[in-house]
Amino acid sequence: MILEALHTSPVALDSEKHRHLKLALPITDWRVANRLNAIFVAAVEFSDVAREYPIVFVRAGKEDDGRDQIAPIAVLGLLANQNLYERDGQWRASYIPAVLRCYPFCIGRIDAERFAICVDTAWPGAQSETGAPLFEADGKPADLLVQMQKYMESLEGEIQRTRVLGQRLLEHDLLREMRLDATLPDGRQHSLDGFLTVDDEKMQALPDNIVGQLHREGTLGLIHSHWLSMGHMRRMVDWHAERNVKLAPAVAANEAAAPQGPAA
Numbered sequence: 001m002i003l004e005a006l007h008t009s010p011v012a013l014d015s016e017k018h019r020h021l022k023l024a025l026p027i028t029d030w031r032v033a034n035r036l037n038a039i040f041v042a043a044v045e046f047s048d049v050a051r052e053y054p055i056v057f058v059r060a061g062k063e064d065d066g067r068d069q070i071a072p073i074a075v076l077g078l079l080a081n082q083n084l085y086e087r088d089g090q091w092r093a094s095y096i097p098a099v100l101r102c103y104p105f106c107i108g109r110i111d112a113e114r115f116a117i118c119v120d121t122a123w124p125g126a127q128s129e130t131g132a133p134l135f136e137a138d139g140k141p142a143d144l145l146v147q148m149q150k151y152m153e154s155l156e157g158e159i160q161r162t163r164v165l166g167q168r169l170l171e172h173d174l175l176r177e178m179r180l181d182a183t184l185p186d187g188r189q190h191s192l193d194g195f196l197t198v199d200d201e202k203m204q205a206l207p208d209n210i211v212g213q214l215h216r217e218g219t220l221g222l223i224h225s226h227w228l229s230m231g232h233m234r235r236m237v238d239w240h241a242e243r244n245v246k247l248a249p250a251v252a253a254n255e256a257a258a259p260q261g262p263a264a
Contacts, residue, residue, distance in 0.1 A: 001040060001099055001106060001107055001159070002106050002107070002108060002118070003036065003039070003099075003106070005033075005035040005036045005037070005081065006032070006033055006035075006036050006100075006103065006120070007103075007104075007106050007118070007120040007122075008120065008122040009120055009121045009122035010106055010108060010118040010119070010120050010121075011118055011119060011120075011121050012108055012116040012117070012118050013116070013117050013118065013119060013134065013145070015135050015139040015140075015141075016139070018119075018134055018135065019135050019137075019139060020133075020135075021119070021126065021127075021133070021134050021135070022127065022129070022130060022131035022132060022133050022134070023104065023119070023125055023126055023131045023132050023134065023144065024124075024125035024126075024127065024130060024131040024132075025125065025131065025132055025144070027103065027104075027125065028089075029089040029124075030086045030089055030090065030091045031086060031088075031089045032103070032123055032124075033083055033086055033100065033103070034083050034086045035081040035082075035083065036076055036077075036083050036086075036100075037075070037076050037077035037078075037079065037080060037081060037082050037083055038058075038073045038074065038075050038076055038077070039073060039074050039076060039097050039099055039100055040071055040072070040073055040097075040099050040159070041053075041055060041072050041073060041074045041097050041098070041099075042098055042099075042155065042158040042159055042161075042162045043072070043158070043161065043162040043165050043218075043222055044158050044161075044162075045097065045098055046072075046221075046222050046225040046226070047225055048095045049074050049095065049097060049225075049229065050225040050226070050228050050229035051095065051229075052093040052094065052095055052232065053074035053075065053076070053085075053093065053097075053229060053232055054074065054075040054229050054230055054231075054232045054233050054236065055072055055073070055074055055075075055225065055226045055229040055230075056072070056073060056075055056178060056195040056196060056197055056226075056230075057070050057071065057072050057073070057166065057169070057175060057195065057196040057197065057198075057226075058070070058071055058073055058194070058195060058196065059071075059196070063163075063167075067167075067170060068166075068170060069163065069166060070165075070166025070167070070169055070170060070175070070196070071162070071163075071166060072162065072165065072166075072226070074097055075195075075233070075236065077236075077240075078192055078236055078237070078240045079240075082240075084236055084239040084240060084243065092239075098155055098158070099155070102148070102151065102152060102155065103120065103123070104119050104120040104123040104125065104126055105117060105118065105119055105120075105148050105152060106118050106119075106120065107152055107156060115156070117145070117148070117149055117152065119134075132144045165219060165222055168214065168217075168219050169198065169219075172202075172206065172210060172214075173202060174198050174199060174202050174203060174223075175196040175197070175198060175199065176196065176197060176198075176199040176202070177193070177195075177196060178193065178195040178196055178197040179191065179192070179193040180192040180193070180233055197226070197230070198223050198226055198227065200227075203223070
């Protein structure tokens with residue numbers, strides 16, 4: 001899964017071209033993700049994600065039969081290219097979503113069945129002097145690459161299984177458009193839309209046998225995790241206001257230093 005706001009220069013790994021490439025892991029400076037305002041989360045990690053992030057749903061293309069494809073995401077920012085979970089290089093949550101833990105690795109799709117392991121070569125930690133090697137001297141994958149390939153293959157399987165959740169929500173018409181209207185401490189209004197949430201009234205209207213089915217297959221628990229996670233939206237509004245206050249002096253200084261145009 002290549003994310004444009006994160007993987008700015010993904011390159012498919014090649015044992016010849018990248019024989020001497022090393023990665024300075026683990027990542028200690030997350031400013032590389034400061035433009036990432038949302039990230040996909042797999043169903044298997046909902047309980048961990050819901051403790052610290054808002055989980056919502058988005059339309060993510062089409063299924064083979066033409067239906068909408070629905071994907072769950074963790075919201076990281078209230079504006080485009082804004083990540084409130086990154087502050088001065090530090091990550092502000094103890095749990096990091098599985099897709100982000102892959103970084104600087106990502107999966108590049110070749111076709112429906114095949115994919116390539118890629119590395120974001122724009123990351124400062126991707127260099128050839130120090131760090132963990134990706135290949136042995138004879139060109140065979142080193143331990144880091146072997147372990148990461150296993151992890152990403154497992155994650156890809158979870159991503160495919162998570163698509164079933166979206167199908168269930170559509171099948172039972174449980175989603176509705178979401179809009180968040182918040183008042184910032186300075187009195188300004190901020191709105192956030194474009195997301196989907198599970199409608200409580202539609203859930204209550206489901207027949208008992210459908211509720212039982214959703215419970216047995218685990219979908220009901222995922223829905224409750226989604227609802228629980230929405231409480232974190234309030235914290236994000238506070239973080240957004242906090243960041244604006246911090247940036248205000250710099251913005252004022254820049255405006256004061258800007259050359260003035262000729263008087264009318």
